[in-house]
Amino acid sequence: MNSKKKHAWLTSNQMILVYIIAVFSLIVGIRQPAFWDFATVLNTMRAAIFTMCFALCEMIVIISGGIDVSFPAIGCVAMYVPMYIINRVAPIDNAWFAFGLAVLIGLAFGLLNGFLVAILNLPPLIATLATSSIASGGVVTILGTREFTVLPSSLQAIYNTNLITYTSPKTGFQYVLNVLVLVPIIVCLLIAWMLKYTMLGRGLYVIGGNKTAARVAGFNVKKLQFAAYVWSGVFVGVAAMIYNILMHSATTSALMGDEMITIAACVIGGVRITGGHGGVGGVVLSVILITLVQNNLNMLGIPTSWQRFVVGIVLLLGTIITSWQTKRSMKMSQA
Amino acid sequence: MKKKTASKKLNDHIKVLILMMVFVLILMAVLKGPVYYSVNNFRSMIFQFPEYGVLSFGMMVCMIAGGIDLSLVGIMNLGGVVCALLIKNAGVPIPLACLASVAVGAGCGALNGLIIGSLDIPAMLVTLCGLEVYSGLALAITGGPAINGMSDSFKNIANGSIGSIPYVLFIFIGVLIVVAFIMKHTVFGHEVYFLGSNKQAARYSGINTLRTTILAHTMSGILGGISGIIITSHLNSAKSSNGSTYTLLSLLIVVLGGINPDGGGGTVAGVTFSIVLLQLIANAFTIMHAPDTLKTLVNGCLLVAALILDKVMQKRDMQKNS
Amino acid sequence: MNESETPYGSETVWGFFSKKERPGQNMGNEENKVFLKLKGIKKSFGGVHALRGVDLEIREGEIHCLAGENGCGKSTLIKAISGVHEPDEGEIWINGEKVEHMKPIDAINRGIQVIYQDFAVFPNLTVAENIALNGEVKNRKKFVNWKEIHQIAERGMAQVGAELDPDMPLEQLPVAGKQMVAICRAIVNDAKLLILDEPTTALTEKEVGKLWEVLRGLKKKGIAIMIVNHKLDEIYQIADSLTILRNGKYISSGKISEYNDARFMKDMTGRDLVETKYDPAPSDEEVFRVDHLTLKGRFEDVSFSMNKGDILGLTGLLGSGRGEIGEALFGITPPESGDIYLNGKKIEIHSVADAIKNKIGYVPEDRLTQGLFMERSIEDNTIASSIRDYFHGMSLNEKEMREASERWLKDLSIAAPSIDPPVRTLSGGNAQKVVIAKWLNTHPKLFILNGPTVGVDVGAKAEIHDILRGLAKQGIGIIIISDDLPELLQNCNKIVIMNKGKVRLVTDNKIDKLSL
Missing domain, CATH: 3.40.50.300 (P-loop containing nucleotide triphosphate hydrolases)
Known part of the structure; x- marks a missing residue:
């Protein structure tokens, strides 16, 4: 029994991700010794911030048995509108205002998603697709497509606050890690705790596993569905404002298309697309893997134009391996 | 009498679509009659819809089969890039280059279908990754910049016309007839409906579900390849990021056209009306000088409205039956 | 676990009909308190009387x-x-209290x-x-x-x-x-x-x-x-x-x-039971035979045969191999070894396609998930397995398809206004007749039915049994897989009893053996 459990742990989805990360790092490290530097850790963390935030939104929705493809559009609106107001309507130079408005916008669209899925019972993919067009179509029609590249001083101050400053002894370059990296880290811990130790968290798994049984057991299915989509909307508002600060750019289309890689990241991290499975640990590993691949293909000598293709292949293989893993664990149990 | 109950629900759906078309047409007659009802305007409409119309038929086939094809735009661009490269750099005759585009589409679709069917992975995931792979391949082949300046005769495929009727209308009608025939009058077409309606029952009825899945996605890929030719010719340019809004648009079209998102239901006629309706609306926006993005907003609202309407009708149907 | 209670382990086939081991007899239930008491419970749904006055008494520890x-x-x-x-109407009493x-x-x-x-x-x-x-x-x-x-x-x-x-x-x-x-x-x-x-x-x-x-x-x-x-x-x-x-x-x-x-x-x-028993005229013309059929882990060395007019019942508990044999003969999970003869000719079953090619039909156990396309019309469901027969030249002949469906609607007396409504709207019995029609439309030579009357009301059940008897008389081999013993006793003249993947006993279902 014990050795069986140990075996199951060693071949679990998370451990396989660890192996792949290790092997990939080894290959890159052998070809480019410069990889073995603390700077790699900082670069990876910096690059992973957005994907991690988005994955934290998407993960909750998928666990609850839905899917959200509207978060890029919601995020765009949530960073564009405050920046539009600050730049063109009233120069409110206050970080709380920027983040607060972003959260409110996210909340509004999250409620719309929740309404469409939980109350009207529409298929989540199509409902969130509709929200996506309403959000991006609406904001562009009213406010136009500009790009704001200058941050107000309050946000610039956040940009200038670094958590870690590190000068590489090998290259002499200076690397910094912004304080905002704490947001996904803290939220990861909170979500991990919430999923495991609160009835809200267990409820999300419960409705992702069997909605009818959840209703019979006395769970408020609609409320839980709302919670998932509202969380996704609210947190993507925060994430988008972080994007705006770190990238110095707020446009109406900056995040569009990110849903693809985010969903893939969740699935590779062990969040089953059918709902009810997965957790923060796997998703963190999966985001690290994807970011490592994206960041270090240059080091492997793969030309820029081929990188999207290679990342696509990695995602496809990851998805196939995960599905195969799932099927195997189901089969093992029946025997 | 008997015929009437046959596809009552679908007829209802198509009726609603036609009503909406009539509404748009009347509204435009009142607001901008002379401009809207001009040969030129109708010509410009016809030049626009075939590329995403053909794409939507691909989406339709996959959705009827119980899946979805999110990789269609990737296939379209990959096909377009291959076609453009063959013509421009290798001097391949146009018909052969077009055939290559279609073949590339078929290959991509078959790969999608193979992975979905044999490994039993949700179509959404596979085609989502497929989009990255095919778009990535198109990007890798071009190396970044668009391929421009193909021969005039190639440009004419999507921009030329006989008299005042554009060639692409014939292409679209041709595709429409073939797709409609396949879905309604062939064994494969019926098997696609059976597969989407209940995969297990299809297997227990002796339908080769793997083969049908692969064929359905191959057909979708072929249609993606065809629309790749059209869009490349239309823009006279091929790159990996053309028509990026078409995934959403084609989904909207098929759902608005009455295809059941869970698979197994819907008709080619519904999708065709839906294509035309959306083109009428898009054109109305252009004529009214409304911002293009307002269209996105309206499309989103239309999608929700169509789904709610479907729910209401389903409920009414249920009540009538019980 | 009490091994002697396994029903097919007793020395006579009908052991489970005998009055052995009845734990209830020794219990002094009369002393126990009544926990639940129902009096004259009536319930109807839109004019259909589901319950017409039911009394029930359940005691603690019973x-x-x-x-x-x-x-x-x-x-x-x-x-x-x-x-x-x-x-x-009626009263519900729980623990002596009217609720x-x-x-x-x-x-x-x-x-x-x-x-x-x-x-x-x-x-x-x-x-x-x-x-x-x-x-x-x-x-x-x-x-x-x-x-x-x-x-x-x-x-x-x-x-x-x-x-x-x-x-x-x-x-x-x-x-x-x-x-x-x-x-x-x-x-x-x-x-x-x-x-x-x-x-x-x-x-x-x-x-x-x-x-x-x-x-x-x-x-x-x-x-x-x-x-x-x-x-x-x-x-x-x-x-x-x-x-x-x-x-x-x-x-x-x-x-x-x-x-x-x-x-x-x-x-x-x-x-x-006696009145309605199926008893065909004896025949020695063999319709179907399997020899030493084996699929490891499911069933082993299964042999039986049936003659013209026979309806063969295949029974046993779940996991005994009864359902697995059906799935194997239909090619869902093909057998690994053994010989199959249909109408005297040896046939090979490696896939569902093989089974259909050899004119074998199969009504699966789970009608809703395996048998029917609920949202499709009766017509679509009827021709689902025979659609290739209607593809002439370039396209499907819709008229023939409609005619065939309408004929089955009438022949099997499926209660529906036409062949157009979705199967979802039919009752369990009528839906099952549609599954049967689907296979009859392939003109099967062997027809295997797994749990043919599960979830079917009494009237339709009798009709389905009549249909099967009619088919058997035409010389079609009928195999009923079921755990519903009365059903098998009434309709089969030959019963194969499975236990732990092996044939326990093959018997001709003669009434005198039952000695009711």
Whole structure:
């Protein structure tokens, strides 16, 4: 029994991700010794911030048995509108205002998603697709497509606050890690705790596993569905404002298309697309893997134009391996 | 009498679509009659819809089969890039280059279908990754910049016309007839409906579900390849990021056209009306000088409205039956 | 586990019909308190009388069996007891107290727990959570105390006598394990009356034994148990008393010792068995034969044959190989070795396509998920397996397709206004006739039906049996796979009994052997 459990742990989805990360790092490290530097850790963390935030939104929705493809559009609106107001309507130079408005916008669209899925019972993919067009179509029609590249001083101050400053002894370059990296880290811990130790968290798994049984057991299915989509909307508002600060750019289309890689990241991290499975640990590993691949293909000598293709292949293989893993664990149990 | 109950629900759906078309047409007659009802305007409409119309038929086939094809735009661009490269750099005759585009589409679709069917992975995931792979391949082949300046005769495929009727209308009608025939009058077409309606029952009825899945996605890929030719010719340019809004648009079209998102239901006629309706609306926006993005907003609202309407009708149907 | 109680282990085939082992006889139930009492319960849905006056009495520490054919009102009665449907007329007394306008939550608070066939469990959660979570929701907990969850689960499992790994995800358990979890959950939630809806349909012989052991343990603790079941042998094994319903009407009730096979059958079906027995003219023209058919892990060395006019019954408990043989002959999971002869010709089955090519039809066990396309029309469903026959030249001949469907609609008297409405709108019996029509339209030479009348009401059941008899007379080989013994006794003139993957016995179903 014990050795069986140990075996199951060693071949679990998370451990396989660890192996792949290790092997990939080894290959890159052998070809480019410069990889073995603390700077790699900082670069990876910096690059992973957005994907991690988005994955934290998407993960909750998928666990609850839905899917959200509207978060890029919601995020765009949530960073564009405050920046539009600050730049063109009233120069409110206050970080709380920027983040607060972003959260409110996210909340509004999250409620719309929740309404469409939980109350009207529409298929989540199509409902969130509709929200996506309403959000991006609406904001562009009213406010136009500009790009704001200058941050107000309050946000610039956040940009200038670094958590870690590190000068590489090998290259002499200076690397910094912004304080905002704490947001996904803290939220990861909170979500991990919430999923495991609160009835809200267990409820999300419960409705992702069997909605009818959840209703019979006395769970408020609609409320839980709302919670998932509202969380996704609210947190993507925060994430988008972080994007705006770190990238110095707020446009109406900056995040569009990110849903693809985010969903893939969740699935590779062990969040089953059918709902009810997965957790923060796997998703963190999966985001690290994807970011490592994206960041270090240059080091492997793969030309820029081929990188999207290679990342696509990695995602496809990851998805196939995960599905195969799932099927195997189901089969093992029946025997 | 008997015929009437046959596809009552679908007829209802198509009726609603036609009503909406009539509404748009009347509204435009009142607001901008002379401009809207001009040969030129109708010509410009016809030049626009075939590329995403053909794409939507691909989406339709996959959705009827119980899946979805999110990789269609990737296939379209990959096909377009291959076609453009063959013509421009290798001097391949146009018909052969077009055939290559279609073949590339078929290959991509078959790969999608193979992975979905044999490994039993949700179509959404596979085609989502497929989009990255095919778009990535198109990007890798071009190396970044668009391929421009193909021969005039190639440009004419999507921009030329006989008299005042554009060639692409014939292409679209041709595709429409073939797709409609396949879905309604062939064994494969019926098997696609059976597969989407209940995969297990299809297997227990002796339908080769793997083969049908692969064929359905191959057909979708072929249609993606065809629309790749059209869009490349239309823009006279091929790159990996053309028509990026078409995934959403084609989904909207098929759902608005009455295809059941869970698979197994819907008709080619519904999708065709839906294509035309959306083109009428898009054109109305252009004529009214409304911002293009307002269209996105309206499309989103239309999608929700169509789904709610479907729910209401389903409920009414249920009540009538019980 | 009591091995001697395994029904097919006894020396005579009809051992399970004999009056051996009846645990109920020794129990002094009269002294126990009545827990639930129903008086004259009536319920109708839109003019259809589902229950027309049902009386029922269940005592603490008693295992009561509710029996009746499909459509007799069993499930409506359960819903009335559990507060899902409020009866139109009649009284419900729980623990000596009359309860009015009972809601599901009232029933639960009074200790009534129903375990439906799908168990309403969460496949993605662990055993411990599944057992404890419902109680936590009821207590409006906001946080999860894993130690407490484990304690509750361990307590529940100890009370029930189940041995499961509390950290095992439920989806990795077999059906019997999920059922145990559901029982533990009910006990943890203070069940005083445990209702199990057809608990043995998906269990293997060994698992049924374990279930009985658990239920007897609970009975000793004073819990009232009601089992919905229509399998005679199982009722004799476990029940103390019995209530039989037919057509929504209360027929009889009493201690198990007051019943014998003949009375049971008569009360269940309203007919004597003898009247309706299928007895074809003998023939020595062989229609179908299998020799040494084997699929490792499922069944081994299975041989039987049938002649013209024969209807062959294939029975045994779940896991005995009865269903697996059907799936094998139809090529879903093809056999590994052995020979198959159809009309004297040797045939090979490696896939469903092979089976269809050789004119074998198969009505699967689960009509809804395997047999029908619920949203498609009757016509589509009818031609689903024979659609290739209508492809002439360039396209499908729609007229022929319609004509064929309309003919079957009439021939099988499927109650539908036309061939156009979706199958979803049909009743269980008519839907099953559509599945049969689908295969008849392929002109099968061998027709295998797995549980052909599950969820079919009495009237349609008789009609389906008539259809099958008619087909057999035409020389089509008919194999009925079923665990519904009365059905097999009435309709088959040859019965193959399976046990643990092997043929236990092949018998011609002669009436005198039964000595009713």
